[in-house]
Amino acid sequence: MAVHRKAGRNASAAGGERGAAGESASGPATLGEAAYQRLRADIVVGAFKAGEPLRLEALRQRYGLSFSPLREALMRLQSERLVASTALRGFSVAPLSREEIEDATETRILIESEALRRSMRNGDDDWEAGIVAAFHALSLQVERQSKVAGSVATADLFAMEERHHHFHRALISHCRSPRLLELAERLYVETQRYRLPNYFGGVLGQRRRDATAEHREIMDATLGRSEEAVRLLADHYRKTAAIIEASIEWPPVSGKAAR
Amino acid sequence: MAVHRKAGRNASAAGGERGAAGESASGPATLGEAAYQRLRADIVVGAFKAGEPLRLEALRQRYGLSFSPLREALMRLQSERLVASTALRGFSVAPLSREEIEDATETRILIESEALRRSMRNGDDDWEAGIVAAFHALSLQVERQSKVAGSVATADLFAMEERHHHFHRALISHCRSPRLLELAERLYVETQRYRLPNYFGGVLGQRRRDATAEHREIMDATLGRSEEAVRLLADHYRKTAAIIEASIEWPPVSGKAAR
DNA sequence: AACTGCCATATTTTCGAAAATTTCCGATTG
DNA sequence: CAATCGGAAATTTTCGAAAATATGGCAGTT
Secondary structure, eight states, X not given: OOOSSSSSOOOOSOOOBTTOSOOOTTOXXXXXXXXXXXXXXXXXXXXXXXXXXXXXXXXXXXXXXXXXXXXXXXXXXXXTTSEEEETTTEEEEOOOOHHHHHHHHHHHHHHHHHHHHHHHHHOOHHHHHHHHHHHHHHHHHHHHHHHOOSXXXXXXXXXXXXXXXXXXXXXXXXXXXXXXXXXXXXXXXXXXXXXXXXXXXXXXXXXXXXXXXXHHHHHHHHHTTOTHHHHHXXXXXXXXXXXXXXXXXXXXXXXXXOO | OOOSSSSSOOOOSOOOBTTOSOOOSSOOSSHHHHHHHHHHHHHHTTSSOTTOEEOHHHHHHXXXXXXXXXXXXXXXXHHTTSEEEETTTEEEEOOOOHHHHHHHHHHHXXXXXXXXXXXXXXXXXXXXXXXXXXXXXXXXXXXXXXXOOSOOOHHHHHHHHHHHHHHHHHHHTTSOOHHHHHHHHHHHHHHHHHHHHHHHHSOSTTOOSOHHHHHHHHHHHHHTTOTHHHHHHXXXXXXXXXXXXXHOOOOOOOSOOXX
16 A cells, blocks of 8 residues: 555656756656755745754655655755754754854855856857846846835745846856856855845835846946956845844854754 | 664764764764765775766665665765766766866865965964874875885875875864865865875876975965965865876766766 | 653654666567 | 567665654652
């Protein structure tokens, strides 16, 4: 007995190397992959609070999965610094702290600065077109949301986030280093944890900050192959970090983090 | 029935956060951790050839473990780029290539350059003492091995490797960035795969390269808080990469990598 | 009250088998 | 002969239970 999967499941012939963007239709190929994606999303949006223990039984019920795929996913998330764990005492959501956001921000700047420089050296017409297109799509979404009076739909916030991500990826896309691209990707997700609560939570209407102008400046300098682009990008990230650090009431440093 | 572990196993009360150095006595706390360490060691020393499929049944027999801890370990190794995998087609040893060693080397230089600069800014007396001590220990080992006539014992090669690693870690140890340290660590292991075969395999007696002199120069410039240290370190890594690239007969580019 | 040892319970970790999927091979067809 | 189809075998992935370990409370002692 014990039917493992409800139906024969989506017959994705392709499969796809992990780490690739795609998947598109038909969903994740394995339950482990699905667990990874859902868990990561839930951590990033704050569905689990920082530092909160992640008990396997609870996760099993929440996602309707068995231990094996969950453990795999948690293992993977741990190596991406979204989850912490101690030997025989289980997993917990990685804590948030000033030190962490600063380290993540500065590391991200180090990685993306280099990636941006290389992209500017290697970038061709397609690269430029990709950046312009991504910027435009992002602007449209910003425009649309600024028109809305009250609260913005969650779906729109996700669309916004997606386009923002896409824009920043376009800038460095032609650096020709798999490692730099992967690191930038991970650091984007790590910092997302810090940005999103601030973003969903509150200051939506009164956008004190003109992020679009910053993005445009970065784009212009980048297309002009100017080293200034690197400085602007770094400033952009540092400003974001500063705003977040100011807006969060950091929990008092406690000795016992996990569990 | 089905006794899980032979005996009650070593009762390591401590446990220890993963990623920490220690463990010292009493071995890994969990079988998953043990699998990770053994598998990683076997991949790095080339016990499994690059590109070779890692079949679970074979691993199960080799290490006397069940699937779960093995999969966990493989998952972890994949996120460290030592293992590749495709959705439902299993794992394989990550391939070696010119592109990879170049990317790894340049990324390592990017990371360690920044880490070294910060260490030079932050470093105190203990930091300096640590570097001097590590250099000295490394020199002693080099000295000892150069005296030996014929082939050197494997244990000595490992001791050498360990002290070399320790020296490079000492240089950047005070950068105050957990991420940079972790990345440097991972890149060290990644590049180890390329260095070791060359190291074990052949040119032991006729050390054409005076690595000790290079190390001393790096140390001196570092202790003198000179930016020159960064340049020397980068040269050191690029030279190593160049030697390796020259000494390896690269396999012809084939389309099908895994399995 | 503080400390210690012990037991019951909660939780993680590991196992071995079942299920799902891919791979391989031969027969069949165009 | 190339291509395709089917089905057996090989392999990965998932499950659910068993084992190992940690946790928390309670009694007994100092």
